Amino acid sequence: MANAYFQIIMNGTKTFLRIFPATEGGQGLSAKEIQEYLSFNNIVPETTDYLMIAGSATEQTDVLLCNKTGFAINEYFKLALSQDKMMAVARFYPASSGGKRLTKDEIINDIKHKGIVTEPIESTIDDFINNPMYCYSYVVAKGELPIEGKHAKIEYFFNTNPNTRPALNEDGSVDFFHLEAISKCKKGQVLATLTPEVKGTPGKRVTGEKILPREVKTAKLKFANNISLSEDGLNLISNVDGHVSLVDDKVFVSDVYEIVDVDTSTGNIDYVGNVLVKGNVKAGFKVKAEGNVEVLGVVEGAEIDATGNVTIAKGFNGMGRGVIKAGGCVVARFIENGTIEAGARVTAEAIMHSDITSAADIEVTGKKGFIVGGSVKAQGCVIAKTIGSEMGGDTSVDVGVDPRLKKQVILIESQLKEEKEKIDKISPVLVTITKKIKDKAPLSPDQIRYFKQLSQEYTEAKTRIGTLNLEYDKVVAEIDNQPQDSYIAVSGNVYPGAMFTINDVQKRIDSLCTHSRFVAEGADIRIKPL
Secondary structure, three states: OOOOEEEEEEEOOEEEEEEEOOOOOOOOOOHHHHHHHHHHOOOOOOOOHHHHHHHHOOOOEEEEEEOOOOOOOOOEEEEEEOOOOOEEEEEEEOOOOOOOOOOHHHHHHHHHHOOOOOOOOHHHHHHHHHOOOOOOEEEEEEOEOOEOOEOOEEEEOOOOOOOOOOEEOOOOOEEOOOOOOOEEEOOOOEEEEEEOOEOOEOEEOOOOOEEOOOOOOOOOOEEOOOEEEOOOOOEEEEOOOEEEEEEOOEEEEEOOEEEOOEOOOOOOEEEOOOEEEOOOEOOOOEEEEOOOEEEOOOEEOOEEEEOOOEEEOOOEEOOOOOEEEEOOOEEEEEEEOOEEEEOOOEEEEEEEEEEEEEOOOEEEOOOOOEEEEEEEEEOOOEEEOEEOOOOOOOEEEEEOOOHHHHHHHHHHHHHHHHHHHHHHHHHHHHHHHHHHHHOOOOOOHHHHHHHHHHHHHHHHHHHHHHHHHHHHHHHHHHHHOOOOOOEEEEEEEEOOOEEEEEOOEEEEOOOOEEEEEEEEEOOEEEEEEO
């Protein structure tokens, strides 16, 4: 297989274009390529017959170009670069009659002279020298691709997402006493290993420019007390028997702060690690933990704030003032007259007259499994046996959007309103004083100071509005990008008076529904069999 090509033949006082047709599978001639060749070599054809014959010739053909001759033309090549400069391509043209062929050294030197830095491919040049093909593209130099590096990696040898979902007993009740909420560790145990990043090796284009590899991510082992770092800095080792948890990429080991009750004998608890309360948390007290909080008794009108999970074996009676905040799951036998904000699942046997928000699901199962009164909001799904009651009363269930994002939108809207009201009050005063300044009316020092103060407040309010608008757009975009597959599932009864919201679509339940699954379809909430 060979491409069609051409050669200049000088015979006596005439110059001819000799056309060699392509062999099977080869490419035909390009009229543009012939014209460029003739122009480059100062050959002015007297006719254009060669253009028509070039594309149709099926055998070697000589076409008269002009009735004069010039100097012999030596074999030469044109060099082109690929768009990414990773290849240099040479296209050779034969010597005219009386012209000379290129030598290997001449080709190599000419390639380098044309700005190619990488070494020419000598095997390709040898192929051309020994078996020349003209009007054919030879890849005579290649760039070097970069060798990509590897990101750093941390491997943890403990459960970084403990299961706080209680198991069902054979009698249908929920086991809130045996919860695998804490990952135990032993002294000397390797908790995490760091595999450092491997930096890549730059590549190079044929013209010499470097091609940088992708940047690799670095990582660092973060840890708190009761942990040692190995001499090579690659392993975290526990110094004590205790419990290990991962909070914001930081490894904590604690032998657990254990107390009987949180009351007047202990005061408020603020602990870096996990807290185990073997008894009760009394009304008015606070427990704060950078880890998990487990209460084997009840929580009465108290506040619990944990970066991890909160489990309450015998239930939570908020008494209208109790609040539980958890970065992870919240599990309690019952929740009554309280507020809960959870970064993960909320699980209980009963929820009564409470305000519950979850960034995941809310599951109310077990023997009772009812939600009565108050408001429950979940980014994921709400699953219960019963919602509402025969006595009526407002029970609100909202799913599909992270409640924390909704709360953030309301807060930003309130802040925007305040800033706009501030601008509305300041603007008329600034306009009045500005007019006086333009009219060159005299101003007292106090008026000037007041004008400057208002101008600064106006500028700051405008800046805050811009920042708040950006935050608002970001939160709204985050809400819009959330999955839309949330639902409300009730295995028993949903009583009239309950208000359901799914993905901001609202529906008031006007009649008794049983064994139903509620989903949003368009601008309506559909009721389907469970």
